[in-house]
Amino acid sequence: MGGGGRGGRSRTQRKHFRQSRENVWKRSKSDPDPSSSISDTPNPSWTPFATENSAFDLYYKEQRIVDPQHWDQFVTVLRTPLPATFRINSSSQFSDDIRSQLENDFVHSLRDEVAEGGETEAIRPLPWYPGNFAWHSNFSRMQLRKNQTLERFHEFLKLENEIGNITRQEAVSMVPPLFLDVQSDHFVLDMCAAPGSKTFQLLEIIHQSTKAGSLPDGMVMANDLDVQRCNLLIHQTKRMCTANLIVTNHEAQHFPGCRLNRNHERMELGSNIGQLLFDRVLCDVPCSGDGTLRKAPDLWRKWNTGMGHGLHSLQVLIAMRGLSLLKIGGRMVYSTCSMNPIENEAVVAEVLRRCGGSVKLVDVSCELPQLIRRPGLKSWKVYDKGTWIVSYKDVPKFRRSVILPSMFPSGRGHQDLADGNCSVDIRNEVTNGVNGNAGDGIQALESDNAVMSESAEEVSDFPLEHCMRIVPQDQNTGAFFIAVLQKISPLPATPEKTKIEIGEQRVEPGNHCLEDAQALQINSPEIAHEVLKVVSGENVNDNEPNTEDLEVSPVTCEEQNSKETQEPHNVQNMPKRIPGKRKLQIQGKWRGVDPVVFFEDEAIINSIRDFYGIDENFPFNGHLVTRNSDTNHVKRIYYISKSVKDVLELNFKVGQQLKITSIGLKMFERQTAREGSTAPCAFRISSEGLPLILPYMTKQILHASPAVFKHLLENKDVKFADFSDAEFGEKAANLMPGCCVVILGKGDRVASETPKVDESTIAIGCWKGRARLTLMITAMDGQELLERLLIRLDTEKGFSGHVDKSCNDDVGVGVEPLQELNSKTDDDDDVKATLT
Ligand SMILES: C[S@@+](CC[C@H](N)C(=O)[O-])C[C@H]1O[C@@H](n2cnc3c(N)ncnc32)[C@H](O)[C@@H]1O
Numbered sequence: 001m002g003g004g005g006r007g008g009r010s011r012t013q014r015k016h017f018r019q020s021r022e023n024v025w026k027r028s029k030s031d032p033d034p035s036s037s038i039s040d041t042p043n044p045s046w047t048p049f050a051t052e053n054s055a056f057d058l059y060y061k062e063q064r065i066v067d068p069q070h071w072d073q074f075v076t077v078l079r080t081p082l083p084a085t086f087r088i089n090s091s092s093q094f095s096d097d098i099r100s101q102l103e104n105d106f107v108h109s110l111r112d113e114v115a116e117g118g119e120t121e122a123i124r125p126l127p128w129y130p131g132n133f134a135w136h137s138n139f140s141r142m143q144l145r146k147n148q149t150l151e152r153f154h155e156f157l158k159l160e161n162e163i164g165n166i167t168r169q170e171a172v173s174m175v176p177p178l179f180l181d182v183q184s185d186h187f188v189l190d191m192c193a194a195p196g197s198k199t200f201q202l203l204e205i206i207h208q209s210t211k212a213g214s215l216p217d218g219m220v221m222a223n224d225l226d227v228q229r230c231n232l233l234i235h236q237t238k239r240m241c242t243a244n245l246i247v248t249n250h251e252a253q254h255f256p257g258c259r260l261n262r263n264h265e266r267m268e269l270g271s272n273i274g275q276l277l278f279d280r281v282l283c284d285v286p287c288s289g290d291g292t293l294r295k296a297p298d299l300w301r302k303w304n305t306g307m308g309h310g311l312h313s314l315q316v317l318i319a320m321r322g323l324s325l326l327k328i329g330g331r332m333v334y335s336t337c338s339m340n341p342i343e344n345e346a347v348v349a350e351v352l353r354r355c356g357g358s359v360k361l362v363d364v365s366c367e368l369p370q371l372i373r374r375p376g377l378k379s380w381k382v383y384d385k386g387t388w389i390v391s392y393k394d395v396p397k398f399r400r401s402v403i404l405p406s407m408f409p410s411g412r413g414h415q416d417l418a419d420g421n422c423s424v425d426i427r428n429e430v431t432n433g434v435n436g437n438a439g440d441g442i443q444a445l446e447s448d449n450a451v452m453s454e455s456a457e458e459v460s461d462f463p464l465e466h467c468m469r470i471v472p473q474d475q476n477t478g479a480f481f482i483a484v485l486q487k488i489s490p491l492p493a494t495p496e497k498t499k500i501e502i503g504e505q506r507v508e509p510g511n512h513c514l515e516d517a518q519a520l521q522i523n524s525p526e527i528a529h530e531v532l533k534v535v536s537g538e539n540v541n542d543n544e545p546n547t548e549d550l551e552v553s554p555v556t557c558e559e560q561n562s563k564e565t566q567e568p569h570n571v572q573n574m575p576k577r578i579p580g581k582r583k584l585q586i587q588g589k590w591r592g593v594d595p596v597v598f599f600e601d602e603a604i605i606n607s608i609r610d611f612y613g614i615d616e617n618f619p620f621n622g623h624l625v626t627r628n629s630d631t632n633h634v635k636r637i638y639y640i641s642k643s644v645k646d647v648l649e650l651n652f653k654v655g656q657q658l659k660i661t662s663i664g665l666k667m668f669e670r671q672t673a674r675e676g677s678t679a680p681c682a683f684r685i686s687s688e689g690l691p692l693i694l695p696y697m698t699k700q701i702l703h704a705s706p707a708v709f710k711h712l713l714e715n716k717d718v719k720f721a722d723f724s725d726a727e728f729g730e731k732a733a734n735l736m737p738g739c740c741v742v743i744l745g746k747g748d749r750v751a752s753e754t755p756k757v758d759e760s761t762i763a764i765g766c767w768k769g770r771a772r773l774t775l776m777i778t779a780m781d782g783q784e785l786l787e788r789l790l791i792r793l794d795t796e797k798g799f800s801g802h803v804d805k806s807c808n809d810d811v812g813v814g815v816e817p818l819q820e821l822n823s824k825t826d827d828d829d830d831v832k833a834t835l836t
Pocket residue numbers: 173191192193194195196197198199223224225226229250251252253284285286287314
């Protein structure tokens with residue numbers, strides 16, 4: 001994949017390259033010596049780390065999270081700023097370019113200029129990340145921002161990050177997706193996905209070996225409870241330009257099951273999937289976050305043990321829901337950025353206990369051998385109200401709604417409860433709230449009165465040593481906990497009583513299979529049965545109630561009021577209404593979320609196909625969606641992969657249980673400018689969609705020599721007569737008015753008529769007006785492409801003869817951002833170049 005690798009450079013060449021190209025890498029005599037300000041000095045504002053015997057210290061020591069012998073080393077590392085790490089997008093068409101640019105320009109130049117005595121590599125690939133895609137720098141994020149010597153490197157990272165070729169992400173946060181063993185055809189659920197750094201990584205893996213013009217068979221479903229954070233995720237993953245992503249907004253513990261009932265399944269010949277199950281599930285749950293202390297030193301003051309107690313039950317519920325949505329044989333990774341055993345090993349042990357042998361904890365010690373990790377804890381204590389408790393039987397009665405049996409290594413407590421010795425006091429539950437955060441943190445722990453219960457220390461029976469703890473002092477990172485689980489058979493049925501025994505705050509009805517347990521929210525069997533009918537849109541067999549169809553989030557029930565009297569947005573795909581059951585008519589009308597509608601307007605689809613000459617092999621049917629059911633006013637048309645299409649069709653059949661906030665890839669956008677509305681095709685191709693559709697386009701294409709391409713990028717819009725290559729100008733003038741694509745020819749060849757489009761092809765969308773071509777890309781994309789073009793020009797042999805003087809002179813000069821692009825008016829054509 002990719003092209004234009006730089007190849008090796010001599011030290012002199014590198015130096016020349018730096019001097020000629022950079023416009024920011026300049027140090028005057030008055031500037032301080034950069035190397036002196038780049039050293040890793042402890043951040044003086046992080047004085048809390050110096051405070052011995054804080055509650056945090058005591059907790060870490062008492063739980064043996066850090067061996068007391070290595071305490072000083074641990075604290076020193078915590079006080080050292082976290083190094084900036086980043087990852088090259090392995091599925092980017094430019095990943096090879098970027099890797100060689102890093103290796104040949106930055107590794108050496110940064111070493112020469114800023115690393116100690118030129119001995120240390122200032123940036124290097126993380127040894128454990130496959131394919132050398134992830135990189136570690138010796139600089140903190142602050143140093144990158146503030147240090148003048150690093151400015152060019154920082155600018156490079158920022159630009160490539162914005163474009164989507166690089167992702168700045170903490171090293172430990174990159175680990176969990178690697179243990180998922182994701183393949184390109186997998187359906188992957190990311191349950192708590194925002195802000196989306198791991199989702200992006202999952203998409204990279206899915207797309208990694210995709211050829212130009214094709215899509216992987218798999219897909220990623222990224223979910224988060226917080227709608228604002230979902231928006232961050234959408235922004236973050238937009239850089240990936242993927243048609244294989246659905247973003248949803250649910251409580252993960254109630255994530256819909258989307259299961260067709262058996263009758264429906266039998267009727268729906270050709271139905272691709274009958275239930276939404278996943279090959280892989282990432283369960284990166286909300287946690288107390290002490291592993292992020294190096295990034296967020298404030299946590300030192302805020303963190304308390306109550307935070308973990310409050311999250312434990314939710315973490316168990318989310319993990320259980322993940323396992324119920326996992327295919328048999330599938331893998332789930334449970335992870336937190338906390339070192340607290342109550343949020344980690346205790347959760348894993350409880351999940352294994354509930355699953356009763358249907359799920360196993362996988363020993364992954366042979367995977368990623370270069371990643372230094374420590375085994376999970378088998379034994380720990382629970383700290384509450386100034387006391388270290390080693391067994392549930394020592395928990396005072398009034399704390400039993402907060403301190404649960406599942407928080408202890410043995411998980412025992414069930415028998416006592418069943419005997420009526422220690423019944424759960426529901427009143428306490430209510431007064432303490434579900435999070436159990438009674439402030440039993442720093443103050444309590446600091447008290448001299450901390451005592452230990454007298455029972456013998458418990459040890460878990462589960463092989464919790466297979467869990468992984470990544471600690472800061474081992475490889476200069478943040479901290480992370482990771483457990484890999486595999487589902488080996490269906491989850492067992494569990495009686496209601498057991499659920500109460502194990503201390504859940506939510507009491508759920510009836511006996512049911514654990515596969516559904518965490519999704520049931522409807523308290524009456526009658527109502528449940530009616531919901532089942534509505535969801536499936538048909539009668540169900542009374543003898544075969546199928547509880548999995550009831551997986552409706554409580555949000556669904558509450559959110560009906562504002563819109564329930566409106567007509568469904570997509571009538572044809574909505575389930576039939578049952579009179580008198582309005583309260584249950586809720587699916588598909590998520591407040592504040594536009595509906596997803598298949599786009600089937602043949603007139604528009606045909607006009608697009610004809611205008612761009614799109615090959616019949618490129619499937620449109622069922623792959624185009626919009627978020628506006630009024631096709632006269634559709635502004636954007638999105639493209640979805642086959643995998644996403646299958647899920648969407650299933651979602652319609654089950655009554656739109658999924659609350660979809662984003663889906664697919666923006667492919668076409670209505671041109672709203674005056675000339676746009678008179679062009680033969682009102683829809684232009686978006687820059688995100690271009691790489692996918694380009695190999696199938698036969699019309700509205702121009703092939704440009706590097707000189708012409710560069711001229712266009714630099715000038716943003718060019719009159720046909722002003723192109724140095726008159727033939728190109730003439731061909732441009734002969735195109736139909738409207739959107740067109742300019743493809744960069746390779747090497748010193750004059751662009752051929754039919755060059756093969758491959759992964760390394762560079763192309764840009766333009767608007768062909770009456771007298772000129774106008775770029776239709778963002779300033780950022782333009783700047784990045786110009787940089788890349790310069791690199792290719794600099795590298796490819798034999799390139800010289802076809803570039804005019806001005807182009808050659810410009811090589812090595814700083815690039816002017818194409819900022820004015822979206823407001824620039826073509827005087828001849830009066831067309832606004834609209835950004836995609
Ligand atoms: C540790 S962060 C996830 C980080 C993310 N995986 C990433 O790599 O960018 C936890 C996320 O869980 C979300 N969250 C909290 N409670 C949730 C719930 N009940 N269901 C789903 N998401 C939840 C939070 O909004 C937060 O975005």
